[in-house]
Amino acid sequence: MISNIDIFNGMTIKLDDVLYEVPEFMPNIRRAPKREFTLNKAETELALKNALRYIPENLHEKLAPEFLDELLTRGRIYGYRFRPNGNIKAKSIDEYKGKCIEGKAFQVMIDNNLDFDIALYPYELVTYGETGQVCQNWMQYKLIMKYLEELTVDQTLVIQSGHPVGLFRSNPKAPRVIITNALMIGMFDDQQNWHRAMALGVANYGQMTAGGWMYIGPQGIVHGTYSTLLNAGRLILGLDEKSDLRGKLFVTSGLGGMSGAQGKAVEIANGVGIIAEVDYSRIETRYEQGWVSKVVKTAKDAFDVAKEYMDKKEKCAIAYHGNIVDLLEYAVDNDVKIDLLSDQTSCHAVYDGGYCPQGLTFEERTELLDKDKGKFIELVDSTLKHHFELIKKLHENGTYFFDYGNSFMKAVYDAGAVEISKNGVDEKDGFIFPSYVEDILGPQLFDFGYGPFRWVCLSGKEEDLLKTDKAAMDCIDPDRRYQDRDNYIWIKDAHDNKLVVGTQARILYQDAMGRTKIALKFNEMVRNGEIGPVMLGRDHHDVSGTDSPFRETSNIKDGSNIMADMATHCFAGNAARGMSLIALHNGGGVGIGKSINGGFGMVLDGSKRVDDILNAAMPWDVMGGVARRSWARNQNSITTSIEYNQNNKGTDHITLPYIASDELVRSLVDKEFK
Numbered sequence: 001m002i003s004n005i006d007i008f009n010g011m012t013i014k015l016d017d018v019l020y021e022v023p024e025f026m027p028n029i030r031r032a033p034k035r036e037f038t039l040n041k042a043e044t045e046l047a048l049k050n051a052l053r054y055i056p057e058n059l060h061e062k063l064a065p066e067f068l069d070e071l072l073t074r075g076r077i078y079g080y081r082f083r084p085n086g087n088i089k090a091k092s093i094d095e096y097k098g099k100c101i102e103g104k105a106f107q108v109m110i111d112n113n114l115d116f117d118i119a120l121y122p123y124e125l126v127t128y129g130e131t132g133q134v135c136q137n138w139m140q141y142k143l144i145m146k147y148l149e150e151l152t153v154d155q156t157l158v159i160q161s162g163h164p165v166g167l168f169r170s171n172p173k174a175p176r177v178i179i180t181n182a183l184m185i186g187m188f189d190d191q192q193n194w195h196r197a198m199a200l201g202v203a204n205y206g207q208m209t210a211g212g213w214m215y216i217g218p219q220g221i222v223h224g225t226y227s228t229l230l231n232a233g234r235l236i237l238g239l240d241e242k243s244d245l246r247g248k249l250f251v252t253s254g255l256g257g258m259s260g261a262q263g264k265a266v267e268i269a270n271g272v273g274i275i276a277e278v279d280y281s282r283i284e285t286r287y288e289q290g291w292v293s294k295v296v297k298t299a300k301d302a303f304d305v306a307k308e309y310m311d312k313k314e315k316c317a318i319a320y321h322g323n324i325v326d327l328l329e330y331a332v333d334n335d336v337k338i339d340l341l342s343d344q345t346s347c348h349a350v351y352d353g354g355y356c357p358q359g360l361t362f363e364e365r366t367e368l369l370d371k372d373k374g375k376f377i378e379l380v381d382s383t384l385k386h387h388f389e390l391i392k393k394l395h396e397n398g399t400y401f402f403d404y405g406n407s408f409m410k411a412v413y414d415a416g417a418v419e420i421s422k423n424g425v426d427e428k429d430g431f432i433f434p435s436y437v438e439d440i441l442g443p444q445l446f447d448f449g450y451g452p453f454r455w456v457c458l459s460g461k462e463e464d465l466l467k468t469d470k471a472a473m474d475c476i477d478p479d480r481r482y483q484d485r486d487n488y489i490w491i492k493d494a495h496d497n498k499l500v501v502g503t504q505a506r507i508l509y510q511d512a513m514g515r516t517k518i519a520l521k522f523n524e525m526v527r528n529g530e531i532g533p534v535m536l537g538r539d540h541h542d543v544s545g546t547d548s549p550f551r552e553t554s555n556i557k558d559g560s561n562i563m564a565d566m567a568t569h570c571f572a573g574n575a576a577r578g579m580s581l582i583a584l585h586n587g588g589g590v591g592i593g594k595s596i597n598g599g600f601g602m603v604l605d606g607s608k609r610v611d612d613i614l615n616a617a618m619p620w621d622v623m624g625g626v627a628r629r630s631w632a633r634n635q636n637s638i639t640t641s642i643e644y645n646q647n648n649k650g651t652d653h654i655t656l657p658y659i660a661s662d663e664l665v666r667s668l669v670d671k672e673f674k
Helices: 005-010 041-052 056-073 103-111 136-151 192-202 217-234 259-268 282-287 299-311 324-333 347-354 362-371 373-396 408-414 435-445 464-473 482-493 510-529 564-576 608-631 635-647 662-672
Strands: 127-128 157-158 162-167 177-181 248-251 272-277 294-296 317-320 451-457 505-510 534-538 583-585 596-606
Touching: 005 041, 005 056, 005 192, 005 324, 041 056, 041 192, 103 136, 103 451, 103 534, 103 596, 136 157, 162 534, 177 248, 192 662, 217 259, 217 451, 217 482, 217 505, 248 259, 248 451, 248 464, 259 272, 259 317, 272 282, 272 299, 272 324, 282 317, 282 373, 294 299, 294 583, 299 324, 324 373, 324 510, 324 635, 347 362, 347 408, 362 373, 451 464, 451 510, 464 482, 464 505, 482 505, 505 510, 510 608, 564 596, 596 608, 608 635
Parallel strands: 157 177, 177 583, 248 272, 272 317, 294 317
Antiparallel strands: 157 162, 451 505, 451 534, 534 596, 583 596
8 A cells, every 4th residue: 555655755846744824815905706615525525635635644634624614615725825925926037946948937927927916816826707727726836836946848747727747758849838727528518517626626717828827917908909999990880990999989897807908908099988897996906007097986977977088089998886787777778879888797707706796786796606606696697688688778779789708698698588699599600799709800800810929028127028019010011901000009009008017028919920020039139138038928819729609719600610629739739839838728718618728838048949939830820720710711811821822832731712602502402491
């Protein structure tokens, strides 16, 4: 029989045989609400055993009661005792221990995701999106950091749902880290089983970039929201390609991690926005950051201030402390004209605190969620259906509503409003209102290959970020397409717009050619000693990173929007080409079972090896998705793929679809279905 002494002596990388002091919890830092506890007696025992397997046996008697108390009172075992005290902030890469640059770089990224200024619930390792975690518990965090300190260029660290499986021999051209999160077997891929797996400590919800350690704060979604609003104005409101949103009103809700970007984005687009938020601490955060300009407490004040700035054709982001449903009720009752309307609450976790029922304060919502989950669900469903009815009335009066990828319409459908589905029966054909990807971002950006290219200056120096901003701007031809002009303006003004939260990071929407060109330029700058090392990444919400029929692949109309081939191949292809980190998650921003999404991290160290990886991996990472969209007969993707084939003869080639005549097909089928 193997003893725990044998196990302890069988590892060189392990948690210390030390009983740490319980860290102090700062009273002004947000805490995750209690997660639903549904485990039976046997499962509760299993959850305790699962947590204790990280801990040397001599500490079990002390820690087992603590872990049980966490499970019963928080719904999860977080292992708070293993959390470092105080704020966790990303330091300069040079301040971390490590045997290779990638190992130190990933430590920077992990700590940045847990910074009090970035993380939604930092004590529970939730970076954003109500449930998106870096890993499951603080034992995993501590052990991962130990592994990263030991990682060499001849090894790969394997992470499965936050658990560091171990180091394995590889080679300098292989990924240094491979991550998967919550990849559940199909028959168990649902909310109920996911909650059980999370409570047992065997699943981690990585969101899109939290569990892949690539989140750069709400700046990451500002650019996407900015592009979405500008293109909505052009496509729906009749603005020309050089116009912005002056004098136009955008109404939405949510000022948390991802949704916190909305006020900033509408101001950069020179429009007026009203953002409803029930959690006043989030409003305070965005106001202190300068990401909202005004704070009001009544719907009347919100619309009065908005009209004042619209009449002046000046920009303004207004935070309304209250429920979005109350705000829309006022608009309907008083015939207020809203140009663009959306929602960015965490509806992928609608019954876990991501959406607040009408009539409850944020504090009452949290208490009810803890004490009477059944009643909470009932009120959420009622509010969602009322929210939907108000949107329909505003739509009839000329408002353009779009689902902003937070699973809002699916939540409405699940609440019982079946009429929101396009076919009136089920959700497989989508919903009566378009997803922002379906009508805006998909055809105007993704089909060309434009998506959220990101980078982090690992030195932590602002001067390095400014140099990369300038270099990226020099790589863009603003006269090539209007999308390039939008991106040129974005990066030119990025520093003045004060977008950085956390460490020195930037986002810039670019296509395959633009990303490759900029990445190679950055690596050259590192090689020449102009800047320190750089981490490249992207949001998994991108051209090729995610298969999600209600969001990223909602403008794919050939029936393959329910397939997960693209994201899986993106993950595998980036591994084969040697990206530093690759990640594949279940869930993303729309919820468990509704998407598979993958991303990467690439450390630029100035070497020729990295140049070779960039030349192979960056075009693949983008064009694999363009190829999928082209095969779905998306016109702009076909054009982009033809151009790619012409420019890459002898190396790359994309299969193109022949277009069948609608008239021919319809006439034949009509005869059979008479």
